[in-house]
Amino acid sequence: MFIADCQARLAFDLLAHTWNPVLLWTLRHGPARPADLRRRVGGISPKVLTETLRRLEHHGLVTHRRYREAPPRVEYELTALGRTLLPAIEALGDWAHTHGDDVLAAQDRAR
Amino acid sequence: MFIADCQARLAFDLLAHTWNPVLLWTLRHGPARPADLRRRVGGISPKVLTETLRRLEHHGLVTHRRYREAPPRVEYELTALGRTLLPAIEALGDWAHTHGDDVLAAQDRAR
Numbered sequence: 001m002f003i004a005d006c007q008a009r010l011a012f013d014l015l016a017h018t019w020n021p022v023l024l025w026t027l028r029h030g031p032a033r034p035a036d037l038r039r040r041v042g043g044i045s046p047k048v049l050t051e052t053l054r055r056l057e058h059h060g061l062v063t064h065r066r067y068r069e070a071p072p073r074v075e076y077e078l079t080a081l082g083r084t085l086l087p088a089i090e091a092l093g094d095w096a097h098t099h100g101d102d103v104l105a106a107q108d109r110a111r
Numbered sequence: 112m113f114i115a116d117c118q119a120r121l122a123f124d125l126l127a128h129t130w131n132p133v134l135l136w137t138l139r140h141g142p143a144r145p146a147d148l149r150r151r152v153g154g155i156s157p158k159v160l161t162e163t164l165r166r167l168e169h170h171g172l173v174t175h176r177r178y179r180e181a182p183p184r185v186e187y188e189l190t191a192l193g194r195t196l197l198p199a200i201e202a203l204g205d206w207a208h209t210h211g212d213d214v215l216a217a218q219d220r221a222r
Contacts, residue, residue, distance in 0.1 A: 010214060011207035012133065015126040022123065060217020081213050088206045091199040096122035102192050103121060106171020 011088070014059060019044060019052040021089045024061060024078065028086055031065070031077040061085065122199070125170060130155060130163040132200045135172060135189065139197055142176070142188040172196065 015021055019041075026032070026040050038049055053076055056062035061082035067073040078086075126132055130152075137143070137151050149160055164187055167173035172193035178184040189197075 008136075008204040008207045009129065009133065010211045011203040012126060012129045014214070015123060015203070016129045018120065018123045018127045022120065025119075058218060058221045059214050060220070061214070081210060081217065084210055085206055088199070088202040091202045092122040092126070093119040095196055095199045096119045099192060099195055100121045103125070103170050103172070106192065107169060109171070110169045 014061075014085075015092075017052065017055065019048060020056060021085075021092065023049075023052050023056060024082055024085055025089050025093070027062065027076065027078045027082070031075040033073065033075055037076070056082070125172075125196075126203075128163065128166065130159060131167060132196075132203065134160075134163050134167060135193055135196055136200050136204070138173065138187065138189045138193070142186040144184065144186055148187070167193070 022041055022044075023037065026037060032040070034046070034049060034053070037053075038044060038046065041049075044052075053062060053064070057064065060079055062076055063079050064074055064076045067075070133152055133155075134148065137148060143151070145157070145160060145164070148164075149155060149157065152160075155163075164173060164175070168175065171190055173187055174190050175185055175187045178186070
């Protein structure tokens with residue numbers, strides 16, 4: 001199932017950018033503006049946020065809508081395809097909450 | 112749940128190296144020698160394989176055993192902690208098999 005050039009690699013490549021799953025997960029409740037996203041996801045710079053959103057759009061997982069207002073407003077949201085990735089992302093998050101300390105302890109022992 | 116500095120980031124950082132989940136998954140059936148792993152995971156160089164195995168050991172997800180034989184033999188295997196990550200990796204792999212073509216199609220449209 002996991003030969004180097006097979007489809008599963010696509011999923012891992014998607015997650016090879018740490019911010020990808022974080023942003024997908026943060027968008028699970030609905031559309032959000034870049035400023036909202038930066039508030040919810042501490043530690044992400046405007047530049048990295050923009051790059052990540054563009055990358056997720058390129059993969060068809062996120063879309064955006066522009067509102068002709070003054071000042072102009074843009075909102076990002078998950079596509080239907082993006083939503084399908086949430087359960088796998090949640091499984092990873094749950095794993096981290098259950099076993100994160102074990103990994104940190106292993107890292108300490110390895111030092 | 113997904114603030115930039117929280118534990119879930121640990122899981123995503125683990126998967127930020129594409130070869131990590133591929134090797135963990137490849138080790139699911141039991142111990143394997145580096146040469147076995149390279150055969151099963153096409154496209155990985157000896158250097159990257161060694162680096163990845165070391166990294167997975169550092170995280171406590173893989174361990175190795177040396178056999179005093181001529182020539183010396185070494186086998187790598189999942190730790191109990193490493194095994195706990197298999198369901199989340201499988202969920203990702205399943206997602207890719209179901210939706211991989213949708214992502215590839217989105218990437219084509221985005222070109």
